[in-house]
Amino acid sequence: MNTLNDFLGRQPAAPELKSVITAVASACTGISRVVSAGAIAGNLGSAGHINVQAEEQKKLDVITNDMLSDMMRSCAPVAGFASEELETVETTGRTGGFLVTFDPLDGSSNIDVNVSVGTIFSILPAPAGRVPAEADFLLPGRNQVAAGYAIYGPQTMLVLTLRDGVYGFTLSAKDEWLLTHERLSIPKDTKEFAINMSNQRHWAEPIQRYVDGCLKGKTGERGKDFNMRWIASMVADVHRVLMRGGIFMYPWDKREPDRPGKLRLMYEGNPMALLVEQAGGQATDAYAPILDVKPEKLHQRVAVVLGSANEVELVRSLSNS
């Protein structure tokens, strides 16, 4: 079976980009071990403080952020990085190469109940000839040169795009990433939707209408029954969409009207949108492609509606009408 190294060897990408991907994958191998050690290593539970997102940090949020940050500091082509868990960007003093943004442990509310979590990453070009500033990270997602995630589930997998299709690698018992899934493709139609239904009363009217159609099933205008899934781990929900189709939504809602959504553009929205588009799906903020959003702030939020193209298109047309 081909390894990640074999796969990267065949890609036309710059060797520096391949080293960044190898470094991220290596950090994810280590993260997989600390996540699976759980209570044995005393890794579960709260870290006892609140992060820059105003959310309670788990011990594993801190541990995994440190692991990825250390890896980025020692990876020569990385000029700077930004994490969902860190207030500001960190520069390495090097110039050129790449910027990396990451959510070190997405879905961390699930850690203590042993449900799948993941690491999400996005790789952007760094400016040439100078140490990057925070503003250099604020590029629309279309500028990503690569993106992906690791999922720590029944299997640990790395799902990756270098802008030419989406590939899945499974971590072997010998800590090798083996190519197990080639050119993932999201079917255009689906009968499966994922949304946190407990927020229903807060949604905008077009989202209410769309989900109402799914709930009415055969008896409503959609004329078919739908199934619902919500793991509360974006990585796990998006992984299901990439494997068998579906629509995943975390829309804007009325609870905090000035906040575009819950999920973060730079660490969650953009990398997942690139993967989904590369697999033939669509990824929007309900109105327009996420990859075209011009970031204004590092920790900016975004509404997310992604997955099977015909369903995402239906939400977009309801929202724009």
Ligand code: AHM
């Ligand atoms: P996190 O990065 O702090 O883990 O938050 C993001 C997570 C996503 O993985 C998931 O889709 C969402 O938050 C779940 O939110 P909710 O608990 O409102 O259902």
Ligand code: MG
């Ligand atoms: Mg997250």
